[in-house]
Amino acid sequence: MSWVKWEDTLLPFREGGLNIGSLKGKNLALLGKWFWRAKTEPNALWVKVLKNIHGVGGLNIDSGSNEIKGKRGVWANIIRADGAIDKTGIQFGSSFVKKISDGGGTCFWTDQYQCDEPLCNKFRRLYLLDTDRSCFVKD
Structure with missing residues (x-):
């Protein structure tokens, strides 16, 4: 059995890795996509369901607010992704x-x-x- 550092498996093929890429980065990208879709498709059925569950203002919760701290669920994770993307230096949420x-x-x-x-x-x-x-x- 060969042991390889996880960081090495994330590298591209040409650098000796398995070209997996950052799973955290991919997860943030997918969560960011849902955040973007919620903002740009306000009449979609799933967005209406979210508004009924979390209230009309539920789509505008700031990722650092006390409203989202300690909450679990899909929408809470999507909101937190906005803050996590902002920490990478990309001003994601404020670009809408x-x-x-x-x-x-x-x-x-x-x-x-x-x-x-x-x-x-x-x-x-x-x-x-x-x-x-x-x-x-x-x-």
């Missing part, structure tokens, strides 16, 4: 920009569309005073 169009699919408070964070975070006191926190921009 919401297109408002008619404003019917954009939540006024929880979607990030006007500035670098959702309005519910930037204007916390106003958000807490609002009686309809799930209103849309067109409303």
Whole structure:
């Protein structure tokens, strides 16, 4: 039996490895893909299910927030992937920009569309005073 360092198996063939690549990197890429799809396909059935489970703002949770700490499940892992990708030097989550169009699919408070964070975070006191926190921009 031959013992080989794991780092050597990840190397490309031309460098003597097995060309496996980083499993962590591939996992982050796949989780990042789901994060991107959730942001770009808001009317997909699985995104609607996530919104019903986690609330409308559940898709906009920051990976470092207290809301996600200690939580388990697929969506919590996808949110954490955003933070893990950011640690590699790629500003993944902040590279998304919401297109408002008619404003019917954009939540006024929880979607990030006007500035670098959702309005519910930037204007916390106003958000807490609002009686309809799930209103849309067109409303």
